[in-house]
Amino acid sequence: MKVKIHTLFEYLLETTDAAPEAIVGFSLSQSPTLGSFMDDLDPDLPLDWNNRDFRGLPELRDHILHHAGLDGVCDRKDVLITAGAAEANYLAVMQLLQPGDEIVIETPGWPQADVLARAIGAKVVKVHRREKNGWQLPLDALEDAVNAKTRMIFLTNPNNPTGDLMDGETLQRVVDIAAAHGAWLLVDEVYAGLEWDGPRAPSVAGLYERGITTGSVSKALGLQGLRTGWLICRDPQMVMDAVILRENSSEIMNIMGEVIAEIALRPDRYDKAMAEARAAGRRNLARMDAWVAAQPMLEWVAPRAGLIGLGRLPENMDSGAFARFLLADPYRTFLLPGTAYDQPGHIRLGVGGGAGVNLDEGLDRLAKGLRAWPG
CATH class of the missing domain: 3.90.1150.10 (Aspartate Aminotransferase, domain 1)
Structure with missing residues (x-):
């Protein structure tokens, strides 16, 4: 590959x-700047891994669930801290797709899944957002594209790069389309929190057992250099498979990324x-x-x-x-x-x-x- x-x-x-x-x-x-976090950083912090949980700092994962509106729906064990949303997407796609599987993606959209799927030998099926329709995801076309061979649907919400936003009703229909064929549904939420037209949409990890939410502190908070993101899924085997692959790629998170992200995500x-x-x-x-x-x-x-x-x-x-x-x-x-x-x-x-x-x-x-x- x-x-x-x-x-x-x-x-x-x-x-x-x-x-x-x-x-x-x-x-x-x-x-x-780093200086804006100095008062909350412990100068005696060991620069080893967090020494507490291989899936990421527990309090960081709690913050992520809270801001995603998943308190009481998902558990801390459903969250894996990753090197940005890009690694979260990578772990999910690489562990779930096999040669010959089909993946349905949107275009325009974040191109990562397309690149990885082609490397794996999966078939990429594209659903086209049209400018004349305000870049909205065409749900009828999505439904036509998904079939028994579809292993995964990969979307962004808010859409990257058009800024279109699927609301809760639309997202529920997407879930229904995925569930009808048992497909995994990965929704990259890196721009969540920056909604100009309507509230934040619900996270798919809370709507569907095979729903995977990915996100990071990169976009809305401007903390791209921390390389701190996450994967959320209620399927324990899916999360464990991601843990296993991460062990053979980045292995563990960088402690400074975890600690600063935890400070940044404290509610106040x-x-x-x-x-x-x-x-x-x-x-x-x-x-x-x-x-x-x-x-x-x-x-x-x-x-x-x-x-x-x-x-x-x-x-x-x-x-x-x-x-x-x-x-x-x-x-x-x-x-x-x-x-x-x-x-x-x-x-x-x-x-x-x-x-x-x-x-x-x-x-x-x-x-x-x-x-x-x-x-």
């Missing part, structure tokens, strides 16, 4: 040394941080929406949740070529082309990152780049 590079990661690798002066499309909230601190992240997100999305409306060469469906969405370029304008054009002099502005999400006529727009991404300047340069595009 060989995992092949995806277009998204390939573009990131190719542009690592570009040193852009502005970023348009940053996908996470402004990151706090979490509530304050999320209020600030939501306020900044709403403010910046309003600015972005007004900016897009003023651009004659760009349209978008504003995200209902999260910090990113897809902007549509003029017809026949290739997003990969344009992204490279914008990254070069004189614009020096980074954005992700829609080719990273099977949407070559789009670019990713986002409002995360705080002052450090120089968003206003980036938008100004993007507007100039659109006008100067030689195509």
Whole structure:
């Protein structure tokens, strides 16, 4: 089995040394500094593993269940701490899929499951979200795609990268579709908590015995560098299989990631941080929406949740070529082309990152780049 590079990661690798002066499309909230956690850190903390529980700090797992609305539904033993949501997704896909199985995924969506499934030798079945329908998940198409051979359905909610949001009623129908064929249903919730249009949707781990919820502190809290995420599932064998595979990959969590994440998820601190992240997100999305409306060469469906969405370029304008054009002099502005999400006529727009991404300047340069595009 060989995992092949995806277009998204390939573009990131190719542009690592570009040193852009502005970023348009940053996908996470402004990151706090280590200093903001110092008063709560024990300087005598041993830098070994947590010495308490192989699945992660118990109090950290309790916080995760609480914020996901799973108190009394799921138990601490149902939670495994991982190296970000990416590792949680990896553990689930690699342990559940076998060659010849079918996995149903959404597009546009987070491409990780597609990459892993193809490496395993599973058949990938794509359900297409359409911009003309507000990027909503087409439930009838999903139902048609799922059959007795379907081993897993892999979705994101809020959707990454469009910002669409499935509500509880929609998610329950997805559960019913999965349950009708006994398929596993994995829902990546990395943007949960940043909902602009409606409340946070229920976590699938609480709705379905074969439901798997993954998430992390990366996006809403801006703590991507901690590499701390989680997997939640009520099926004990599924969680144990994930533990076994993690033993042969990252083995254990890094203690600093666990400890700082536990501090960040303490209810009083979490509530304050999320209020600030939501306020900044709403403010910046309003600015972005007004900016897009003023651009004659760009349209978008504003995200209902999260910090990113897809902007549509003029017809026949290739997003990969344009992204490279914008990254070069004189614009020096980074954005992700829609080719990273099977949407070559789009670019990713986002409002995360705080002052450090120089968003206003980036938008100004993007507007100039659109006008100067030689195509």
